[in-house]
Amino acid sequence: MIDEFAKEYLHDDLRWIREAVLWKLDGLSEYDIRRPLTATGTNLLGLIKHLATWEARYFGEVFERPFPQPLPRWDDEAASGTDLWATEHETRDQVTGFYRRAWEHSDATINALPIDAPGYVPWWPRPDVKLFNILVHILSETNRHAGHADILREQLDGAIGTGPQSAALAGFDTAYWKAHYSKIEQAAKAADPASP
Secondary structure, eight states: OHHHHHHHHHHHHHHHHHHHHHHTTTTOOHHHHHSOOSTTOOOHHHHHHHHHHHHHHHTTGGGTOOOSSOOOOTTOGGGTTGGGSOOTTSOHHHHHHHHHHHHHHHHHHHHHSOTTOEEEOTTSSSOEEEHHHHHHHHHHHHHHHHHHHHHHHHHHHOOOSSSHHHHTTTOOOHHHHHHHHHHHHHHHHHHOTTOO
C-alpha cells in the first residue's frame, strides 16, 4: 500500500514540476530562450533539452525500455554537453516536443513497473537501483534545474513563479520589488564595510 502511495506521490510531483519548467519559455523570444545567461552558458531551452535527454535515458535504458528515438550514448565524449544547448536548427517545438515524448515514455515506464523494479545505471558508483531511486533522482534533478530556470527567467523579464497564475500571486508591484532589493543590498553592504 505505501509503495503505491509513494510511487504516485513522487510521480505527481514530477508531472507538476515538468509543466512548471516548460512554462519558463512562455512569451519569450527565440533569442531569449537560447541565450547563455551564465558564464558556463546556462540557458532555458538547453535546460529543457538536458532534462528531456536524461529523463528519456533514466526511464529508458536503465530499465531496458529504450526510448524510441536515438540518444547520444552517455559515455560518448564527442556528445558531452550537447544536451545543454540548442543549435540554431533545433526549434523550440522540437525541443519541447522531445521533452513531452520523454514524459510519455517515462510515465509508461513508471506506470508499468512496481516501485521496487530493478534497474541498472552503469555510470553510477552503485549501479544496481530500483525504480524508487530513479524517481527520486529525476524529481530532484528536475527541481534543481527548475530553480536554475527560475533565476534565468527572472533575469530576462522579471517573471516569477511556477506558472502564469503565480506571477500575480506575489501581489507586489515594481516599486515594492525595487525597495525590497535596495533593503537587501543595504544589509549586504552594512555586513561588509569593505564592499564598494
